[in-house]
Amino acid sequence: xxxxxxxxxxxxxxxxxxxxxxxxxxxxxxxxxxxxxxxxxxxxxxxxxxxxxxxxxxxxxxxxxxxxxxxxxxxxxxxxxxxxxxxxxxxxxxxxxxxxxxxxxxxxxxxxxxxxxxxxxxxxxxxxxxxxxxxxxxxxxxxxxxxxxxxxxxxxxxxxxxxxxxxxxxxxxxxxxxxxxxxxxxxxxxxxxx
Ligand code: NI
Numbered sequence: 497x498x499x500x501x502x503x504x505x506x507x508x509x510x511x512x513x514x515x516x517x518x519x520x521x522x523x524x525x526x527x528x529x530x531x532x533x534x535x536x537x538x539x540x541x542x543x544x545x546x547x548x549x550x551x552x553x554x555x556x557x558x559x560x561x562x563x564x565x566x567x568x569x570x571x572x573x574x575x576x577x578x579x580x581x582x583x584x585x586x587x588x589x590x591x592x593x594x595x596x597x598x599x600x601x602x603x604x605x606x607x608x609x610x611x612x613x614x615x616x617x618x619x620x621x622x623x624x625x626x627x628x629x630x631x632x633x634x635x636x637x638x639x640x641x642x643x644x645x646x647x648x649x650x651x652x653x654x655x656x657x658x659x660x661x662x663x664x665x666x667x668x669x670x671x672x673x674x675x676x677x678x679x680x681x682x683x684x685x686x687x688x689x690x
Pocket of ligand 1: 611612613614654655658
């Protein structure tokens, strides 16, 4: 296995990277198609991945895409675990997803509520494919194939959209966009009712 220049950059090492500022809607990179990563093992790519992990952890997000930290590269992080906002979220080891593609879409479409670190305070009821098959590279360069359903399929599609300059509000009717405060009152409280 390839050794990295610094121990701190070894995959799976304790994350010592600094956080980056999260771009907000209106930042031009959120509307650009990001570039393929050609140098996955390069120190700068590995460092960016560490910084993205640090940033999404600090923000208590489930995912973050490189354009959300002002890098126009086809990388996103999935770090899915149940929390207060998403009590039913599945557990998934934090993963850097590089040069992702969706190779097959299931026919079934499902709507559910999404938010985004680049659009704080907004929620949208977004239709997504319930099942997808995907391929992507890991941070060690290995190319993998996977199938995702439900929550993880939604997260993957949301993050992949960021790499193509799309944000979730592009995919919903304006009447299905709520401010978080009203969403909590009207939607979340209904969902939690017996
Ligand atoms: Ni997002």
